[in-house]
Amino acid sequence: MLEIGSMGYNAALLAELAGxxxxxxxxxxxxxxxxxxxxxxxxxxxxxxxxxxxxxxxGVPSGAPFVRIIVTVASPDIPPAWLAxxxxxxxxxxxxxxxxxxxxxxxxxxxRSRSVNPKDFRAQPLSRVLAASRPRAQSRxxxxxxxxxxxxxxxxxxxxxxxxxxxxxxxxxxxxxxxxLIDVVRVSEAVTRTSARLGKVGHLAELLGxxxxxxxxxxxxxxxxxxxxxxxxxxxxxxxxxxxxxxxATATLAHVDELLSRIKAVSGAxxxxxxxxxxxxxxxxxxxxxxxxxRRLLFGELRQGALDGVMIEAVAxxxxxxxxxxxxxLTLRGWxxxxxxxxxxxxxxxxxxxxxxxxxxxxxxxxxxxPNVAAALDKAGAPAAxxxxxxxxxxxxHRSGSEVKVFTRTLDDITPQVPELVEGVLAMPYxxxxxxxxxxxxRPDGRPHPFQVTASRVSSKTDIERLREQTPxxxxxxxxxxxxxxxxxxLPYAQRQEALARAVPQGLLTPxxxxxxxxEAERFFIDVVKAGHEGLVVKSLTSPYAAGRRGAGWxxxxxxxxxxxxxxxxxxxxxxxxxxxSNLHLGARDPEGGFVMLGKTFKGLTDELLAWQTERFLELAxxxxxxxxxxxxxxxxxxxxxxGVQRSPRYPGGMAxxxxxxxxxxxxxxxxxxxxxxxxxxxxx
DNA sequence: CTAAGAGCCTC
DNA sequence: GTCGGAC
DNA sequence: GTCCGACGAGGCTCTTAG
Numbered sequence: 086m087l088e089i090g091s092m093g094y095n096a097a098l099l100a101e102l103a104g105x106x107x108x109x110x111x112x113x114x115x116x117x118x119x120x121x122x123x124x125x126x127x128x129x130x131x132x133x134x135x136x137x138x139x140x141x142x143x144g145v146p147s148g149a150p151f152v153r154i155i156v157t158v159a160s161p162d163i164p165p166a167w168l169a170x171x172x173x174x175x176x177x178x179x180x181x182x183x184x185x186x187x188x189x190x191x192x193x194x195x196x197r198s199r200s201v202n203p204k205d206f207r208a209q210p211l212s213r214v215l216a217a218s219r220p221r222a223q224s225r226x227x228x229x230x231x232x233x234x235x236x237x238x239x240x241x242x243x244x245x246x247x248x249x250x251x252x253x254x255x256x257x258x259x260x261x262x263x264x265x266l267i268d269v270v271r272v273s274e275a276v277t278r279t280s281a282r283l284g285k286v287g288h289l290a291e292l293l294g295x296x297x298x299x300x301x302x303x304x305x306x307x308x309x310x311x312x313x314x315x316x317x318x319x320x321x322x323x324x325x326x327x328x329x330x331x332x333x334a335t336a337t338l339a340h341v342d343e344l345l346s347r348i349k350a351v352s353g354a355x356x357x358x359x360x361x362x363x364x365x366x367x368x369x370x371x372x373x374x375x376x377x378x379x380r381r382l383l384f385g386e387l388r389q390g391a392l393d394g395v396m397i398e399a400v401a402x403x404x405x406x407x408x409x410x411x412x413x414x415l416t417l418r419g420w421x422x423x424x425x426x427x428x429x430x431x432x433x434x435x436x437x438x439x440x441x442x443x444x445x446x447x448x449x450x451x452x453x454x455x456p457n458v459a460a461a462l463d464k465a466g467a468p469a470a471x472x473x474x475x476x477x478x479x480x481x482x483h484r485s486g487s488e489v490k491v492f493t494r495t496l497d498d499i500t501p502q503v504p505e506l507v508e509g510v511l512a513m514p515y516x517x518x519x520x521x522x523x524x525x526x527x528r529p530d531g532r533p534h535p536f537q538v539t540a541s542r543v544s545s546k547t548d549i550e551r552l553r554e555q556t557p558x559x560x561x562x563x564x565x566x567x568x569x570x571x572x573x574x575x576l577p578y579a580q581r582q583e584a585l586a587r588a589v590p591q592g593l594l595t596p597x598x599x600x601x602x603x604x605e606a607e608r609f610f611i612d613v614v615k616a617g618h619e620g621l622v623v624k625s626l627t628s629p630y631a632a633g634r635r636g637a638g639w640x641x642x643x644x645x646x647x648x649x650x651x652x653x654x655x656x657x658x659x660x661x662x663x664x665x666x667s668n669l670h671l672g673a674r675d676p677e678g679g680f681v682m683l684g685k686t687f688k689g690l691t692d693e694l695l696a697w698q699t700e701r702f703l704e705l706a707x708x709x710x711x712x713x714x715x716x717x718x719x720x721x722x723x724x725x726x727x728x729g730v731q732r733s734p735r736y737p738g739g740m741a742x743x744x745x746x747x748x749x750x751x752x753x754x755x756x757x758x759x760x761x762x763x764x765x766x767x768x769x770x
Numbered sequence: 771c772t773a774a775g776a777g778c779c780t781c
Numbered sequence: 782g783t784c785g786g787a788c
Numbered sequence: 789g790t791c792c793g794a795c796g797a798g799g800c801t802c803t804t805a806g
Binding site: 316318319321322323359476477478479493494495497509536539540541543544556728741744 | 775776777778779780781
């Protein structure tokens with residue numbers, strides 16, 4: 086496969102390409118250019134021209150239009166001379182309309198970059214341009230269009246792959262079949278059928294061994310249950326009626342990916358209809374097997390028993406790199422498909438080239454949990470650091486010079502929503518920082534607002550200036566990944582804390598206590614809860630910043646409430662709970678008579694309990710029952726644990742339980758013994 | 771102009 | 782977010 | 789010790805329907 090990018094549609098270039106290969110894909114953001122390219126290519130005898138949206142991954146500054154053309158040799162009968170010609174052409178990326186400082190360069194597979202005069206490029210056949218171009222210094226190869234960060238751009242990997250599969254060597258050309266969606270679907274089905282994790286890894290690695298770098302990102306993405314586009318605005322409603330499936334599976338990954346990008350891109354009035362039409366177009370090109378797969382993928386319910394964790398192993402196996410290196414690269418890059426593609430083409434060296442990069446979010450370290458402070462100290466190892474656990478939104482703040490970016494736990498950029506935080510970081514004495522913390526809305530008296538207030542403020546994008554006056558945000562940092570240009574991830578907690586204290590003013594530090602004494606720790610826990618906060622995070626003094634893992638380094642402890650509630654109804658489960666009544670509707674007793682629903686839960690149920698309750702509920706079934714919900718006679722009392730009571734706009738009592746889970750059934754209790762709404766209401770204050 | 775639905779984010 | 786099951 | 793998949797609460801934005 087060969088890729089050529091240019092700034093605009095170039096008739097001479099396309100004409101030449103038309104003489105050399107069998108399949109052309111044009112990538113562009115300008116409809117007119119696309120149409121002209123399509124017309125030209127069609128006239129040149131191509132039966133298939135696909136249009137894909139350009140993306141930022143080529144390192145082209147946003148707004149700089151460019152065209153990418155991918156030429157695939159579709160027939161193994163291509164004359165060797167053509168292959169030789171293709172192999173020397175390699176890849177050209179010329180961003181257009183970057184007036185003044187226009188970087189232009191050219192790379193050929195397995196060789197060095199060269200400079201290209203864009204005028205020549207436009208006016209002359211490619212071969213002549215190449216012949217006239219001079220070698221360019223290797224060290225400056227990374228201009229626009231070249232990979233960002235060395236190994237992460239797709240284009241570069243593609244070029245390397247050309248060399249790998251022997252395109253530079255005309256004598257020994259192997260035929261590299263394009264990977265189809267159906268190939269991925271079949272592997273997914275094999276993974277689903279296999280229960281052993283190593284077996285799953287084997288199936289995935291086998292596929293990774295035969296995808297080209299072009300498709301690697303898409304394949305890895307799909308097989309770890311996500312879309313490269315992340316979300317495309319398609320849910321169950323949009324998929325209610327899709328066209329009849331096709332009989333032959335011909336859809337390529339690139340084609341599906343392109344359609345999904347277009348689906349994501351539509352917006353404005355009429356967009357829902359347009360999106361539906363595009364979804365229809367996508368599904369019309371898929372077999373029923375593929376449709377099923379795509380449906381689950383779009384819902385985010387792949388249910389094949391393999392996500393990132395298993396795919397990491399598969400990437401390791403297929404690339405020959407240790408999984409620790411894959412994992413490490415993932416925490417720094419935040420997106421497994423990019424890491425996987427790099428590993429497949431560049432091996433362990435490419436993985437080790439990933440670095441903490443200011444401005445690019447790192448997967449945050451997560452905490453395990455323990456039922457009480459003593460258990461947490463035991464897990465983390467005493468003495469440990471105890472930090473206040475604030476009930477807000479996790480943030481990762483990056484500062485490079487005077488530029489600050491703020492990311493959430495899932496690496497979303499929320500910088501515009503939190504100006505207070507930006508100002509706070511800009512006031513710090515270092516201009517090269519990556520900090521980990523929590524934003525929270527505090528009342529004037531310093532006590533925290535309910536979580537809902539913080540969440541509402543953080544997710545609001547309009548009228549920020551007014552909102553920040555009404556509900557100012559505070560930020561409390563608790564870790565430092567980089568201070569003053571030094572990466573700290575591998576240092577023990579205690580040393581990272583020293584750096585944190587240097588960079589962050591006292592008022593923005595999360596309150597903490599270092600102790601090995603259980604009694605002292607428990608007093609600290611009581612204090613933080615009294616102050617209205619969520620609990621504590623107990624941290625090992627020696628653990629590094631294990632990004633992206635829920636390790637033993639950090640252990641959270643929260644107080645737990647319980648209530649005896651009545652089961653009002655239950656919902657049929659899905660997936661591994663198919664055929665079982667799973668989700669319980671929970672009600673508190675109303676002293677006036679009847680019950681007030683406070684929420685639902687499906688958590689805390691063992692398989693045995695699930696089987697038991699399904700049988701029992703069907704005996705108690707009464708009243709309106711549909712394919713979703715079974716209403717019950719209110720006779721069963723169940724003990725429920727939960728974190729707190731919050732105001733609810735949805736439930737009749739105006740309140741709902743947060744993180745409700747089943748502890749056990751209480752056959753010894755009668756409904757008359759269940760807790761009342763008054764008891765629950767008193768917990769909300 | 772308002773309300774409701776859908777999708778996607780936080781916890 | 783929590784939890785149980787499976788490796 | 790880890791990973792996965794069962795699904796919970798609220799609330800914001802964007803779009804469409806009335």
